Amino acid sequence: EAVADVEIERFGAKDVKDLSWQSLMDAYTCTECGRCTAVCPANITGKLLSPRKIMMDTRDRIEGVGSQLLGINIKADENHTLLEYYISKEEIWACTTCNACTNECPVDIDQVSIIMELRRYFYLEEAGCTGTLNAAITNIENNGAPWQFSMEDRMLWAEGLEVSTMASQLAQGKKPEYLFWVGSAGAFDDRYKKVTREFVKILNHLNINYSVLGTEESDSGDIARRAGNEMVYQMQAMMNIEVLNGYEVKKIITCDPHDFNTIKNEYPDLDGNFEVIHHSQFLQQMISEGSLSINDGILKGKKITYHDPCYLGRGNKEYEAPRSVLKALPAKNIEMGRNKQFALCCGAGGGQMFKEAEKGDKEIFIERTEEAIGTGCDIIATACPFCMTMMTDGLKYKNKEEEVKNYDIAELVSMSLSL
Ligand code: SF4
Ligand code: SF4
Known part of the structure; x- marks a missing residue:
């Protein structure tokens, strides 16, 4: 077979033909209830992204391509691809890959895999991503x-x-x-x-x-x-x-x-x-085995609220381990309204940590920090480096650095052991 005859596989997806059957079926399963968009941190903070629209756009484009294939609408424009014509770059770059949408969907649709396929196409076949994120990836490659x-x-x-x-x-x-x-x-x-x-x-x-x-x-x-x-x-x-x-x-x-x-x-x-x-x-594990006993009263009377990192919580269903570590401390634990599988993302996932936020009316980290401060806590406990950056920035932005502190659970344990 001549090299020229071999069809080169495209990276990611530019159009519906590049998507998996699962994603195409998902588009037809969507009831347009909007529950995904209602919990999407990007959408809540005024960005263009709506996971519901991602599914509806995918279905609309399938209909267009389908009618073309059936000869019903032979004039349907070839160039009206899913990426660019239906879904803009701004939409796909607003996603934090927090998976709040997939968690919320009553019919188990995976909106994020479509967003990721479009990103993959865009990154590898076109211009890469936005400047600062590009630089971060070049650094990873080089050093x-x-x-x-x-x-x-x-x-x-x-x-x-x-x-x-x-x-x-x-x-x-x-x-x-x-x-x-x-x-x-x-x-x-x-x-x-x-x-x-x-x-x-x-x-x-x-x-x-x-x-x-x-x-x-x-x-x-x-x-x-x-x-x-x-x-x-x-x-x-x-x-x-x-x-x-x-x-x-x-x-x-x-x-x-x-x-x-x-x-x-x-x-x-x-x-x-x-x-x-x-x-x-x-x-x-160390606490439950009795290897780690925390007696020091340094955190006694402090009110702690825990922010779930998306990739530990929704991503890996680990909600209890950090909470049971915090329960072992002599402090009072208070939950934010949105917690565990319903927790709001800090805004840093999906590469957002290394890029400017897309246009909107609020930064996600501010929305989440406000929720944490609203509990009346003395400490926001985190268990992720990116969440920590976001919560610390949020406290600075709200001028609350003196009253509310942000610590990782490891720091709280170490503090209580006076290490
Ligand atoms: S993963 Fe998060 S940010 Fe991305 S579309 Fe779903 S809810 Fe929105
Ligand atoms: S939650 Fe699921 S069914 Fe409802 S609009 Fe979103 S993708 Fe469609």
């Missing part, structure tokens, strides 16, 4: 992190702490039980580096047999994948899997729900099979 830091500096967060690397353990013929996956934010984000340090202090306090990859760790590729850059994602994933398999890693602990989700649910497609544990689950 293994979304920011311009050298991979050589990936262990600087650990200065002054006792943390061993897998390489040093292997050199001594040892194989640690756990690999602590630090993640790009855990290694380079100034605020989250503090969380990484506090979590490591807890691991050391418990005498856990663990190591890190250190300078051998590279970005998980999650951000690239959410932005639609499948190529960079796969390169990152394969590189990390090779290193992890090289050390025969079996169990991975991480504080980052995005990396947790990617390594747990997406690396297996590329032969990366690990037991992945979020730090909230690990802490819950």
Whole structure:
């Protein structure tokens, strides 16, 4: 077969013919009830995106293509593709991939997979994504992190702490039980580096047999994948899997729900099979086994509200572990109105962390921070580096930094243990 005769597969979807049967059937299943749009953080804050419209547009375009195929409407315009004519770039780039829409839909429609396919097409076949997100992905490609830091500096967060690397353990013929996956934010984000340090202090306090990859760790590729850059994602994933398999890693602990989700649910497609544990689950286990007892009264009387990270909560149905860790503290826990599977996204997912928000009348992080402040809490507890950035920015924006603090659950535990 001549090379020219081979039809080259298109990346992602530009039109309905590129979508899966599942997505096409979803478009016909939609009852147009609008429940998805009512909970969509992008829509709530005035952005153009409406998951209901995504489904209706898909159906309209199928009808157009269908009538053309049947010869009913042969003049239907070939160029009226799903992306651009029906659904604009602004709509697809407003999505935080929070999955509130899929969770809410009474007929189990997956609106996000259509948005993701359109993003993939746009990223790989056309212009890439918006400037700052593009830059973050170029950084991942060049230096293994979304920011311009050298991979050589990936262990600087650990200065002054006792943390061993897998390489040093292997050199001594040892194989640690756990690999602590630090993640790009855990290694380079100034605020989250503090969380990484506090979590490591807890691991050391418990005498856990663990190591890190250190300078051998590279970005998980999650951000690239959410932005639609499948190529960079796969390169990152394969590189990390090779290193992890090289050390025969079996169990991975991480504080980052995005990396947790990617390594747990997406690396297996590329032969990366690990037991992945979020730090909230690990802490819950230690508390329930009685290994970690918290007696210190430093948080006594404080009111804490917990913000569910989308990729831990809706993405992996983990609502209880962080809550039971917080319950073990001598503080009062109060819930926001939108919690657990109904929690509002912080606004940072789906690559939004690295780009300007699309046009709207409010930033999502402000909407969520207002809800948290509205509980009358003293502390907003988070369990994700991106949620932390958003909540901290929200508190600054609302001038509430003095009255309300934002801590990761690992920091609260470490604080209560006076580590
Ligand atoms: S995933 Fe979230 S932001 Fe994206 S369409 Fe669904 S509800 Fe809206
Ligand atoms: S919630 Fe489901 S059925 Fe209702 S409009 Fe959205 S996609 Fe359609």
